[in-house]
Amino acid sequence: MKVDVLLGLQWGDEGKGKVVDVLTPKYDIVARFQGGPNAGHTLEFEGEKYILKSIPSGIFQEGKMNIIGNGVVIDPALFKKEVEALEATGHTLTDRLSISKKAHLILPTHRLLDAASEKAMGNAKIGTTGRGIGPAYTDKISRNGLRVGDLFHNFEEKYKNAVARHKEQLSQYQFEYDLEALEKEWFEGVEKLKTFRIIESEHFINKQLAGGAKVLAEGAQGSMLDIDFGSYPFVTSSNTICAGACTGLGIAPNRIGEVFGIFKAYCTRVGSGPFPTELFDEDGQLLRDNGKEYGSVTGRPRRCGWIDLVALRYTIMLNGVTRLVMMKSDVLDSFETIKACVSYNVNGVETEDLPFDITEGFEPIYVDLPGWKTDMTKMRSEDEFPEEFNNYISFLEEELGVPVAIVSLGPDRAQTIIR
Ligand code: GDP
Ligand code: IMO
Ligand code: MG
Numbered sequence: 044m045k046v047d048v049l050l051g052l053q054w055g056d057e058g059k060g061k062v063v064d065v066l067t068p069k070y071d072i073v074a075r076f077q078g079g080p081n082a083g084h085t086l087e088f089e090g091e092k093y094i095l096k097s098i099p100s101g102i103f104q105e106g107k108m109n110i111i112g113n114g115v116v117i118d119p120a121l122f123k124k125e126v127e128a129l130e131a132t133g134h135t136l137t138d139r140l141s142i143s144k145k146a147h148l149i150l151p152t153h154r155l156l157d158a159a160s161e162k163a164m165g166n167a168k169i170g171t172t173g174r175g176i177g178p179a180y181t182d183k184i185s186r187n188g189l190r191v192g193d194l195f196h197n198f199e200e201k202y203k204n205a206v207a208r209h210k211e212q213l214s215q216y217q218f219e220y221d222l223e224a225l226e227k228e229w230f231e232g233v234e235k236l237k238t239f240r241i242i243e244s245e246h247f248i249n250k251q252l253a254g255g256a257k258v259l260a261e262g263a264q265g266s267m268l269d270i271d272f273g274s275y276p277f278v279t280s281s282n283t284i285c286a287g288a289c290t291g292l293g294i295a296p297n298r299i300g301e302v303f304g305i306f307k308a309y310c311t312r313v314g315s316g317p318f319p320t321e322l323f324d325e326d327g328q329l330l331r332d333n334g335k336e337y338g339s340v341t342g343r344p345r346r347c348g349w350i351d352l353v354a355l356r357y358t359i360m361l362n363g364v365t366r367l368v369m370m371k372s373d374v375l376d377s378f379e380t381i382k383a384c385v386s387y388n389v390n391g392v393e394t395e396d397l398p399f400d401i402t403e404g405f406e407p408i409y410v411d412l413p414g415w416k417t418d419m420t421k422m423r424s425e426d427e428f429p430e431e432f433n434n435y436i437s438f439l440e441e442e443l444g445v446p447v448a449i450v451s452l453g454p455d456r457a458q459t460i461i462r
Contacts, residue, residue, distance in 0.1 A: 044252050045300025048288045049368075050262030052358040054274075054312035056338070056345065057305040058370035058451055060084025063100035063261045065449075065459050066303075071256040072108045073101025074248065076291030077281040078263030079116035079149060079179070080125075081172040083339030088456035093129070094339050097122050099261050102129070102136060110244050112260075113145035114281065114291020116179040117191065118154070119232030120225070126235060142236065143244035144192030150202070151225035152209035153178040159216035169277055170314030172340050178209075180280035191241055194233060245293025252298065260288040266358035267312075274401060277316025285362040304364035304445070306355060308372045308435075311345040313338045317401045320348035320384045334374040349382040349409065352442050357397040359443055366448035369439070372432070373452045378414040381435065385410050385442065412438060420453045425460055 049066065051057040064086045067073055080096040086103065087093075095102065097117055099109040111117060126136055153175030160177070161168045171177060182188040187208065189201055206222075213220070248258060262283055267273045269283045281287060289296050309330055312318045322330070327347045330336065336345035358364075375381055384407040386395045398405060415431035422428065428436075436447050452458045 044255055044257055046248075046252065046258040046260050046288065046292070046294050046298050047301040047303065048260040048262065048285050048299060048362075049303040049305065050283065050285060050288075050362060051265030052267075052304045052306045052355055052362070052364070053265045053310055054267045054318070055263075055265040056083070056311060056313070057265060057307055058368075059262060059305055060086050060095055060100040061370070061451065061454065061456070062303070062305060062368055062449060062459070063259065064088070064103060065456055066259060067101040067104040067107055069257065070101065070107065070259040072110060072248065072251060072258045073099045073261055074110040074112050074244070074258060074292055075099045075115050075261050075263065076112045076288045077114040077283060078279065079176055080118050080121045080174045081176045081279060081340065082263035084263070085339050085454065086456070087454045091132070092454075096125050096340065098125055098129070098136070098140065101259065101261070102139065103134065107139060109140045110248065110292075111140070111142045111146055112244055112292040113143040114287060115143070116147045116149050116176060116183070117142070117236070118149035118174065118229075119236045120151070120228040121174070121232070123228075123232035123235040137239055141240040141242045141244065141247070142191055144190065144241055145244070146191045147179055147183045147188045148191060148193075149175040149179040150189065150205060150209070151222060151229045152206050152213070153182070154225070155213055155218070155220050155222070156209060159213055159218035162218060163216050168315060170316070174340075177280045191236070194237065248292055248294060252294070260292060260294075262287070266361060267354060269361075272357075272361055274316045277314065284358075299363070301366055302362050302364045303366050303368050303448070304359055304362055305368040305370060306350070307334075307370050308375050309334075309350050310348050311336050313341070313343050313345045318346055318348060319354070319387065319401050319405070319407050320351045321346050322348045326378075329377070330374060333377065334371055349384055351384045351407070352439075353384060353387055353395060353397050353407075355443055356395065359445055364445050367439070367443065367445050368449040368451070369436070369447050370451040372450055373418075373420045373458075375414060376418055376420075377416065379416065381412045381414050382409040383412060383438070383442075384408065420458060422452055423457075423460070425462055
């Protein structure tokens, strides 16, 4: 069998969690392949709302195995909180969640290093989620990281050495911290983590595939935050693109099946960095208000703007997207006119290719499309779509060259239309 991949095509928060939950009944296994508790994946159903950070979004569907893959970074303290919050609502997870031995650990000192580095950068800061993501992946790449599998072999010494190294790094910053309190909850988290099945997930997944199981790989963040192809340096520290599913789960490229690329019918971003179609006017505020655009991890207001087809064409290319998923279409319900950026004017030359530098020296070129001015949130079938909405979808499909297979009209599981 093949592995289908679902990932964000913009700057994150496209609605990945919701769609993974909707698609899970078609799969046997849902696996996260990168990122960590910087993610906040929101699911709403039966009047309840859940925000998942490290746990895959297939967790609420009966009889499915969820895997935290080797490409993910895990903070045991935050993991424990997340698990306990779900347990408190009656969900038991130990029988349906497994964790890769090769996933790297986010230590308390990684979180401190993240905060210290951001503080030192002042206005030039990345605007990270403060979860220690960058420092944890830095240790991974510099071959100093600690992995989940290390918890079972002489861990105390490895931990002490890592912390000594981190303290040395922290001493270079003007930064006060209380490590003891953080360590206490971290080690309690480690005990919680150990109650789950810790597996060699690459073997498990490949054996399951060979036996006919269907796997959905769940991405975190979005392609414009990819460490290689995103708006560097204002990116996260992992490969968020489809290739990340291969390295983050141990599956071969020829195993990739469908690639679901998710985008909002407009665009948002949290944190610093370029955002060519960002709006600073009342339309931007309307998108923020209608879309409740406040970060699910940090609560920060998200920056809002029009859909950027230049950036989308780029990320569709990088990911080999086979099906598009359009989210939050309802947020545009009240707009008279909708704008879509179709190309950039770079120093007087029109281009449809994303330039190396999207900070300055260029201008987005928009086309205007008529809004549908209809409340779509209660629609349950494609047949009810207003003509202007169908035209918007057709326009996007033509511009992007990939069919829109799923449309989302609200945060609830039920507000989803599969075409
Ligand atoms: P993720 O990180 O990609 O899983 O997305 P987030 O959960 O961070 O952000 C998406 C937000 O939009 C969440 O608050 C969802 O509940 C909400 N949402 C998802 N789909 C829709 C939709 O179609 N319409 C509206 N209005 N909200 C949606
Ligand atoms: P989900 O999975 C939106 C952004 C941060 C910051 C940059 C680096 O919910 O879509 P990091 O903490 O990763 O070092 O921060 O990346 N960022 C996200 N933005 N959604 C996310 O995840 C994000 N995860 C990280 O705001 O700009
Ligand atoms: Mg999110």
